[in-house]
Amino acid sequence: xxxxxxxxxxPNEPKQxxxxxxxxxxxxxxxALGKVFDNRGVYFVADYDKSNGNYIADVDGxxxxxxxxxxxxxxxxxxNPALIEAAKSDKMIRALVDRPATxxxxxxxxxxxxxxxxxxxxxxxxxxxxxxSGADANELAFKAAFFRYQAKKRGYLTPxxxxxxxxxxxxEAPGSPDLAILSFERGFHGRLFASGSTTCSKPIxxxxxxxxxxxxxxxxxxxxxxxxxxxENKKEDERCLKIVDDIIQNxxxxxxxVLVEPIQSEGGxxxxxxxxxxxxxxxxxxxxxxxxxxxxxxxxxxTGVMWAHERFNLQPPPxxxxxxxxxxxxxxxxxxxxxxPNFAYxxxxxxxxxPARMIIAGAIGQEIVKHDLVKRTAEVGNYxxxxxxxxxxxxxxYLQDLRGKDRGTxxxxxxxxxxxxxxxxxxxxxxxxxxxxxxxxxxxLRPTLVFEEKHADILVEAIDKLLSTY
Amino acid sequence: xxxxxxxxxxPNEPKQxxxxxxxxxxxxxxxALGKVFDNRGVYFVADYDKSNGNYIADVDGxxxxxxxxxxxxxxxxxxNPALIEAAKSDKMIRALVDRPATxxxxxxxxxxxxxxxxxxxxxxxxxxxxxxSGADANELAFKAAFFRYQAKKRGYLTPxxxxxxxxxxxxEAPGSPDLAILSFERGFHGRLFASGSTTCSKPIxxxxxxxxxxxxxxxxxxxxxxxxxxxENKKEDERCLKIVDDIIQNxxxxxxxVLVEPIQSEGGxxxxxxxxxxxxxxxxxxxxxxxxxxxxxxxxxxTGVMWAHERFNLQPPPxxxxxxxxxxxxxxxxxxxxxxPNFAYxxxxxxxxxPARMIIAGAIGQEIVKHDLVKRTAEVGNYxxxxxxxxxxxxxxYLQDLRGKDRGTxxxxxxxxxxxxxxxxxxxxxxxxxxxxxxxxxxxLRPTLVFEEKHADILVEAIDKLLSTY
Numbered sequence: 022x023x024x025x026x027x028x029x030x031x032p033n034e035p036k037q038x039x040x041x042x043x044x045x046x047x048x049x050x051x052x053a054l055g056k057v058f059d060n061r062g063v064y065f066v067a068d069y070d071k072s073n074g075n076y077i078a079d080v081d082g083x084x085x086x087x088x089x090x091x092x093x094x095x096x097x098x099x100x101n102p103a104l105i106e107a108a109k110s111d112k113m114i115r116a117l118v119d120r121p122a123t124x125x126x127x128x129x130x131x132x133x134x135x136x137x138x139x140x141x142x143x144x145x146x147x148x149x150x151x152x153x154s155g156a157d158a159n160e161l162a163f164k165a166a167f168f169r170y171q172a173k174k175r176g177y178l179t180p181x182x183x184x185x186x187x188x189x190x191x192x193e194a195p196g197s198p199d200l201a202i203l204s205f206e207r208g209f210h211g212r213l214f215a216s217g218s219t220t221c222s223k224p225i226x227x228x229x230x231x232x233x234x235x236x237x238x239x240x241x242x243x244x245x246x247x248x249x250x251x252x253e254n255k256k257e258d259e260r261c262l263k264i265v266d267d268i269i270q271n272x273x274x275x276x277x278x279v280l281v282e283p284i285q286s287e288g289g290x291x292x293x294x295x296x297x298x299x300x301x302x303x304x305x306x307x308x309x310x311x312x313x314x315x316x317x318x319x320x321x322x323x324t325g326v327m328w329a330h331e332r333f334n335l336q337p338p339p340x341x342x343x344x345x346x347x348x349x350x351x352x353x354x355x356x357x358x359x360x361x362p363n364f365a366y367x368x369x370x371x372x373x374x375x376p377a378r379m380i381i382a383g384a385i386g387q388e389i390v391k392h393d394l395v396k397r398t399a400e401v402g403n404y405x406x407x408x409x410x411x412x413x414x415x416x417x418x419y420l421q422d423l424r425g426k427d428r429g430t431x432x433x434x435x436x437x438x439x440x441x442x443x444x445x446x447x448x449x450x451x452x453x454x455x456x457x458x459x460x461x462x463x464x465x466l467r468p469t470l471v472f473e474e475k476h477a478d479i480l481v482e483a484i485d486k487l488l489s490t491y
Numbered sequence: 492x493x494x495x496x497x498x499x500x501x502p503n504e505p506k507q508x509x510x511x512x513x514x515x516x517x518x519x520x521x522x523a524l525g526k527v528f529d530n531r532g533v534y535f536v537a538d539y540d541k542s543n544g545n546y547i548a549d550v551d552g553x554x555x556x557x558x559x560x561x562x563x564x565x566x567x568x569x570x571n572p573a574l575i576e577a578a579k580s581d582k583m584i585r586a587l588v589d590r591p592a593t594x595x596x597x598x599x600x601x602x603x604x605x606x607x608x609x610x611x612x613x614x615x616x617x618x619x620x621x622x623x624s625g626a627d628a629n630e631l632a633f634k635a636a637f638f639r640y641q642a643k644k645r646g647y648l649t650p651x652x653x654x655x656x657x658x659x660x661x662x663e664a665p666g667s668p669d670l671a672i673l674s675f676e677r678g679f680h681g682r683l684f685a686s687g688s689t690t691c692s693k694p695i696x697x698x699x700x701x702x703x704x705x706x707x708x709x710x711x712x713x714x715x716x717x718x719x720x721x722x723e724n725k726k727e728d729e730r731c732l733k734i735v736d737d738i739i740q741n742x743x744x745x746x747x748x749v750l751v752e753p754i755q756s757e758g759g760x761x762x763x764x765x766x767x768x769x770x771x772x773x774x775x776x777x778x779x780x781x782x783x784x785x786x787x788x789x790x791x792x793x794t795g796v797m798w799a800h801e802r803f804n805l806q807p808p809p810x811x812x813x814x815x816x817x818x819x820x821x822x823x824x825x826x827x828x829x830x831x832p833n834f835a836y837x838x839x840x841x842x843x844x845x846p847a848r849m850i851i852a853g854a855i856g857q858e859i860v861k862h863d864l865v866k867r868t869a870e871v872g873n874y875x876x877x878x879x880x881x882x883x884x885x886x887x888x889y890l891q892d893l894r895g896k897d898r899g900t901x902x903x904x905x906x907x908x909x910x911x912x913x914x915x916x917x918x919x920x921x922x923x924x925x926x927x928x929x930x931x932x933x934x935x936l937r938p939t940l941v942f943e944e945k946h947a948d949i950l951v952e953a954i955d956k957l958l959s960t961y
Contacts, residue, residue: 117847119565
């Protein structure tokens with residue numbers, strides 16, 4: 022039997038959830054918070070000191086198996102000893118108290134910190150630029166794509182014209198050109214202004230926010246189970262690729278880059294085939310647009326490979342790959358040296374990332390490699406998926422369109438309505454599980470990379486127990 | 492004599508700079524970095540382990556008096572023991588290894604962490620929202636302003652219309668309305684897309700980046716010395732206020748908020764009077780626009796008050812005040828409860844800030860209060876300014892338009908050209924000082940809050956020594 026990584030990391034991990042069913046302390050702390058901070062999204066106030074491995078504790082003493090993991094962003098379980106060691110290192114203390122303007126005055130350990138991150142870069146990528154969040158990573162990638170797109174037209178080392186230098190100060194072309202990022206309906210890429218303009222999953226993310234008038238293509242909507250709808254789904258790929266091609270050819274604003282998630286995550290765990298992504302790569306090459314793969318949610322192992330798009334064997338590799346969440350640090354990978362802008366201070370800001378968070382990312386990568394956690398996640402995912410398939414047979418109304426087969430623990434399914442889904446998510450706490458949703462009507466599993474068969478058993482039993490009362 | 496805070500914090504702080512004049516190791520590390528990361532802005536590779544108090548060391552053994560302080564962002568000196576203590580705390584370890592989705596699952600210490608930040612909030616502000624950088628803080632504030640502006644028209648609790656819910660998914664009005672932030676020529680507010688659209692100081696910040704077509708007003712351009720040009724400068728205030736009033740009345744896109752720095756920092760340390768800012772407050776009230784004060788660079792003590800706009804006695808206080816840099820954490824303060832959006836998940840993202848950085852901010856605030864560092868900075872600034880005035884008499888060509896009198900150590904001056912300024916900044920390293928510029932032709936002093944008379948003496952002597960060779 023494979024050694025249990027969770028037992029190695031977490032000798033005191035709970036054996037099962039504890040549900041005390043009181044939420045008084047959590048409610049009181051949330052109410053207090055509401056006087057000074059937006060508390061409207063708070064589910065509960067956590068006790069991170071008592072959280073351990075795959076279990077999150079709240080301040081009332083409830084201990085939940087956590088398959089949501091801070092919106093898909095805890096990689097190695099709560100209070101992982103390897104990360105605690107990194108957090109206590111001298112390198113970390115310096116990064117915290119002497120926060121550098123990394124672009125101007127990087128520290129002596131910068132090559133080590135960046136090198137550790139690059140050790141787990143996607144295949145074909147060997148350079149990185151650092152940011153602070155998924156939205157930030159995407160917007161930095163947009164900037165890099167716009168710089169590169171214009172440099173291709175202008176010549177990499179060609180100086181700016183006087184007209185560009187003057188017009189840009191008025192936010193006018195040619196210095197501030199009208200260029201677009203093409204993204205997909207149901208995609209999610211963040212909530213700042215440019216990233217928000219590419220996001221297209223729910224109105225609440227965007228209402229009242231001015232936006233760039235950038236186009237949206239359609240992402241394939243497959244019929245499930247996939248093996249029974251091969252021809253139809255292939256036609257769906259072709260239909261969607263044609264839309265992309267048409268938009269790039271005809272859009273009034275030139276499309277500098279196509280932005281896509283390997284699996285649309287927030288938008289409902291919508292999968293598409295390798296052929297679809299290869300088609301996207303070909304279309305971008307044909308038109309001279311860049312290809313940006315947003316791996317903010319899919320990256321770092323959860324899908325059973327380190328980076329989800331590596332399954333697609335894209336040639337050449339994507340121009341930019343953004344990351345955040347499970348890497349606990351943010352930024353983009355790239356390979357073309359000319360993605361680094363021709364002059365200093367173009368891709369720049371005061372901090373250019375956060376070495377403290379980059380150190381954590383390096384430690385995460387190292388642990389993943391050391392314990393082969395991507396392979397383990399693939400195995401555990403297969404184990405879990407098979408059990409969920411059986412549950413789907415037992416409760417077809419509550420586990421529709423099960424998806425994520427052979428995609429590690431990156432699994433989702435759909436309920437018959439948003440109300441049914443919300444009730445399910447909330448009720449799962451009564452059987453000891455913290456679980457999240459995606460789209461309006463779906464459930465998404467986003468456990469850590471140290472989620473094992475024994476945790477899968479507890480999850481499946483809890484779902485069974487709950488649904489047997491429905 | 493006042494106790495020396497720097498001696499208390501840094502018993503081993505160097506007594507003077509060390510210039511070894513070799514840069515070989517720094518160059519080698521920078522070259523290595525360039526293979527995987529944009530290294531074009533790197534001045535030198537720092538040795539933060541050996542940096543101490545007001546002195547920054549590089550990997551070659553040079554030790555500079557640092558009056559640039561990571562682009563105005565190191566608050567309490569390198570390796571400050573109080574921050575090291577915060578960095579080693581259990582609370583910090585948890586924040587680093589169990590990074591929460593703060594909007595959904597805040598930790599048990601959230602009220603303490605937020606409370607510590609609010610202890611040093613600007614007068615009249617009692618709530619906060621957290622982000623990750625200055626640009627992020629400003630864009631989050633823009634979103635809050637747009638939400639509030641629309642809520643005033645719609646009614647705070649009025650649900651969205653079906654038309655809004657549908658049109659927003661196409662990035663179209665009314666769901667995604669055309670609304671503007673009015674900012675000022677020579678202002679700097681960050682380099683993401685919306686913040687970049689409000690930034691108007693240098694072309695390099697903006698070239699090739701698509702932008703929102705938001706208007707710019709003119710910021711007063713005073714004649715110096717101020718006491719000799721009172722009438723002219725008053726007229727300049729009036730002229731600029733009229734432009735603001737005209738734009739808000741006539742701009743095709745409604746102006747939801749006016750965004751302004753208390754001192755335009757990156758853009759040249761351009762000061763304006765309390766009357767000018769009071770005029771802005773009045774104009775925004777008259778037209779129902781919000782007032783956002785960008786304290787990213789001016790905040791946290793350097794100007795001799797905790798927040799630079801507190802000198803203006805604005806009534807009512809600004810609607811939003813953004814911060815970052817010296818606070819080491821980012822976000823905005825506010826007071827109107829309806830700045831918190833009517834529904835959950837409007838002002839939201841995965842992490843909603845970073846508790847690790849918020850803990851540092853709280854510790855910074857506490858130390859500032861405990862050691863009265865704002866008052867000390869005001870005193871040291873006056874001492875330094877008087878000495879610089881004498882230098883300006885001695886070298887009028889190299890210290891033109893000296894500004895920042897009675898503004899703590901937030902001091903700047905102008906040289907006769909960009910080339911002369913750049914040569915001065917570079918040459919200052921040969922006399923042991925790390926110093927930065929602003930605008931094309933100016934020098935800005937941005938030392939820490941533990942910069943004292945003895946450091947001011949070394950700085951002034953170094954400038955004198957250098958300029959005597961010109």
